Amino acid sequence: MTQAVLDIENLSVTFRRGGVPVRAVRDVSLRMAPGEVVGLVGESGSGKSVAMMSAMRLLDEKRAEIAAKRLDVDGRPVGGLGRRGLEALRGPVVSYIFQDPATALNPLLTVGWQIGEGLRRHRGLSREAARREAVALLAKVGVPAPERRVRQFPHQLSGGMRQRVMIAMALSLAPKLLIADEPTTALDVTVQAEIVRLVQGIQAAEGMAMVWVTHDLALLARLARRIVVMYAGRIVEDAPADRLYAAPAHPYTAGLLASTSRLDVAFADQKPIPGSPPDPALDPVSCAFAPRCFRASERCRAERPELLAHGGRRRVACFHPLAEAEP
């Protein structure tokens, strides 16, 4: 088996706030092969961003406690890396596209500077060379007049433009793994589609592995081959995209699909999932989804289902899966 680009085993992230621990990510295990594209889905607060950020150790570790049996990126145990090691990892090996380009870009620096910074740090480029490279990258992500744009500041660009800058920044060092954290939620619908196409095209061309974090299942349909669903800090289902769409195994996934705006489903038929996600400060021994689940049994309320193989390439954490296991 080839070396995994991302290998997480039993990752837990706990925030401490005024003495009450909040477990944002619980016991998450995920392994990604090079070049693989994974869609990570869940409601906000489900721990998907936190899990991805901990893979890069971007969380404020004064407040976040990270525990994992294994947390490897490209074969390097991230948990044991010192400051130097982390700096070497971030950028060339794994990079991150943040959700809101309006706040994720430094307002006081030109976009050229911000794109070129990583190149200068990791490739030792001169200021001038970095600028030229930034122009090329901007051109690659479809920014018109890149020569002029590199000298501009974030506030002089439109939202879509800024997100392209973020993407150019993330791509600048040709990472092996790209984490795109809801890169389109802050954008207009028309721009969203362009950005999705852009990232998709680049991924296809460069062949890096990619995690696309979103709460929008529909969006992932044409992006990801594999979809991982998280709920209340845990992975509840992990399945190939075609099979998940065709026959969701976990009731929550089914609920998500039903509530998703799909062009082929009439508005009236879209059903929101009743209830709301549990308080992350609580640590139930039961299935966290049980209170909202129409299939929940006594067992669900007394015991927590493990994430287990459910047929060949599928994992589900449910005592009463909807879809039968396939070979």
Add this chain to the structure above:
Amino acid sequence: MIRAQPFLRRNALGLIGLTILFVAVACALAAPYVAPYSPTSISLVARMKPPAWIEGGSLSHLLGTDNLGRDILSRVVHGARISLAVGFAAVILGALIGSTIGILAGYFGGWIDSGLSFLIDVQLSFPFTLLAIFLLATFGGGFWPVVLVLALATWVNYARVVRGKVMSVKGQDFVHAAQTVGVPTLGILRHHILPNAVSPIIVVASFSMAQAILTEAALSFLGVGVDGSNPSWGTMLNDGRSYLQSAWWLTAMPGIAIALTVLGGNLCGDWLQDRFDPRLAR
């Protein structure tokens, strides 16, 4: 998402501040019952007695006596009345003036806003201490003049914060809705705009309270403070300043009272600011 400081500690500081202010207010209200002596009863033969724990002091005057033989504890307790009254009165008056101007400027905009903003600019360019001395030296000190001057100095803070808040609220849907269904302007101001401006006003008020007490002390130092039969802490501080080296307790006791109360006000201000709106400009 995640707060900058642990929840408990933030509240702890606020609670400390509230406790200090509460004790000060309680002292002020219950002064005649708390104070062992009258704050003005003079005994020329018992002058400059040090606090009880210093050699020469006695338990009958816990914090010692002043240059006219008056009991300092009693004076500090009674002083809370004047100092806090100055603080509260200045805060209320300043808040009234400032909020009104802020609301008018923010809500109506246009030339009213320009005019009032200009007034704010002029006021801000005035060296405040000089203005205060100037007014008080010309019209004479006393309780109300000092309150008036302090209010004059602080209204700008309210006006600026309230104006900003009102401008942001004004654009929101429920205000438009109220306007379209014909709610009169005064009603909109009272029921929709004012409630939203309350939290910034309270934050500014607690900082202003602290500032007012401190400024009153400074004005007393310059000889233009509140001066009457009953002492304010600032007056006591000023009266005792010639004895700084021979009888430090004359200034230390009111000084500590001022510092603590101001600390209380500032802690509350910080706390409220965190709670209401972390980004609210000071």
Add this chain to the structure above:
Amino acid sequence: MSRYLAKRLFMAVLVLFGVSFATFIVGHLTGDPVALMAPENAPQEAKDELRRHLGLDQPLLTQYARFVGRALTGDLGHSFVQGTSVAGLVAERLPATLQLAFAGFVLSLLIAIPLGIIVALKRNTVWDFVVTALAMVGQSAPGFWIGLMLIAVFAVELRLLPVSGYGGFAYLVLPAITLALQSAARLTRLVRASMLEVLGADYVRTARSKGLRERAVLVVHTLRNAMIPVVTMAGLEFAELVSGAFITETIFAWPGVGRLAVTAVYQRDFPLVQGVVLFAAFAFVLINLLVDLLYVAIDPRVKLA
């Protein structure tokens, strides 16, 4: 850019007019300078003649118009009490005031910025708690108390520094510290708060995600952004130091504009009071203009404003 500046300048001039008018009115509606200037037993005719001599018998608006007209040529009139030109008196005191204000300001920045940054980086540690508490207390203690205490300890007990007066470096130390401590207390808290806000900003995380060195993250992506509110506040602090060091100047017998102003107020020396207030307002407006310019230099977003 030039339009922005022109607008600011226009506002500044307008504000100065407002200030001068307000001072003028307040000053003239109250009290009779002649009653204070003449000795207790001067005869009435002499007082009337003095009033005429000083132009105080003219209508208010005439007096104001004359004042503005002269002020535009740099002539702020003559001090009633000292008999010499107000501009000259203010100019004479200006070096001492600027020297003290500048020393206090630099000292305050030297304390507040590093301390605020360190405390922000070490937040929620003992250091943070101690420094924040000290700053709180520093902000709560009356300034003259601090000044008198410094004199008692360093000048009288230890005899390390002169008690008061104006002279070489040694004379500057205590008053500058007195001024700096209070302003530093306020600024430290502001720097800390601002640093914390910026450290939690998304773009700092972005910078880290690029694998930048921690020092680069701090220097390039944090400090400059955190300094924006500090610049405004520091500008106000400096203006306050220039125009508001009355108490410190009094305690330390520092021959600055602040003391000149206080004396002038007590003596009802209208032209001098007017001159000093105008000077202070001018300094304030000027410093704020400089702050605006500084903004343009550090914050590219301001150019659009």
Add this chain to the structure above:
Amino acid sequence: MTSMRGAWTRRLFLFTSLTVAAALGAPAAGHAQGAPPVVIASSEDVISLDPHLLDSNNPTGSVIWSIFDSLVRRAPDGSPVPRLATSWERVDDVTWRFKLRDDVTFTNGEPFNAEAVKVNFARMDTAPFNTLQQLHDQTGLKEVRVVDDYTIDLVTEAPTVNMLYWLAEAFIAAPKYITDTPPDEAAVKPVGSGPYKLGSWSRGDRLTLVANESYWGEQPSAKEVVFRAIPEMSSRINELKAGTVDVVVGITPDVAGEVTSDVSDVVMNEGLRKMHMGISLNGEQPALKDPKVRQALNHAVDVPLMIEQLLGGSTSQLTSIVNPPNNNPALKPFAYDPEKAKALLAEAGFADGFPLTIQYSTRFAGGKEVSEVVASFLEPLGITSTIEAVELGQFRKELSAASLKGIYFQGWAALINPSVELVILTCGHVDNSSGYCNPDYDKLVKEASQTLDDEKRKALEFQAQEIVWNDAPWLYLWRLPNVFGISKRVAYDFRADNYLEPYLITVK
């Protein structure tokens, strides 16, 4: 002025170029070689060096007194001593003749002579100088006649006993210089003939005097004298203790104990200003019209205790409204006797007391304490006091209008001149702020001021003193004590009127 402006613009330039080192390294005040200068610290700045704008005894008066000469010097006991005039006589009732020194030149080389006196006296009688210079008003001077170069006659409208007194404060500047120089410049560059000339003056900070080598009299012991303005009293005392100041003026008696140290001593003397609580006869409390009530007030307050406790025993009670040595020795202070006070009040029909407002201004230190203590003494009589601080300008206005509310802390007439001291309490006098009016008294005072025979005049004055003392328009307190600090390295005999004469300071 221009050179000064140049200096500050240069300094300003240093600042704007942001050279911190240059800004902090401003040069220390230079010292002459030899003995260090004698440093005198006062609370106030020197205001003006125009000899005719003298408005306070110290420090402005002390400096002008050092740079300029007058015809007559006022000795500490008030008696006249020759200065620029060598002798004087009365030619007739309204003419005084003065013989002048013929060996005096001003520091700019101009000679001193009768014409110089005439020029200076003429200048004093014009605005703005005539509000501060009282020679003409107080003496009725109407003509200055030059007899010859060194003889001059002063002619007054009516006979006056005050000529020599006021001449002591009529200073003579170089006549041509003072006439030709704009007042602005004359006020900063004085030219006189006194024992010192101006060295340098940095306003608000320090003024340096250096000995005038061509002075006609004896050379002073202190070759260089520095007047420093240090507004904060504790700072002045601290400087003295630190050895950086030699003479401190303006210390309140209650901290006198803090002045003594291994390098400094405290000197106290009884001043001349007669401190009292003025009793406003026409104020809001009609009870005060009754002399019995006013006497009761005087009996109710334990003045000796106040002097002992508040003033450290540094002064003594008033025994008359006229300063020694001209007081009527038969008069005795009202004894502290609360019972008698009560009885007097009852006699006047106020057995239950009345409300009273006590006012004070910032003019005299301790006004607040004194008011508070007096109030506490009046309380047992049923007199309930409200204490009010009044802003100085307002206070003075109300003094002139005799419109203060009840009783008020005030001090009058820091001088030794019975005629001036008595006239203050005549009907309608501008300084008669209690509104006291007794025609018998007025008659005696007027008669005395026109009586040239010393013995007869004294008898009339004694009579007047007795009347007013028992009518008690004041609650009599004490003579304002002067407290000075002096370093052990110099010696000086302080005057009661607060003038300092640096040329009489001896450096040990």
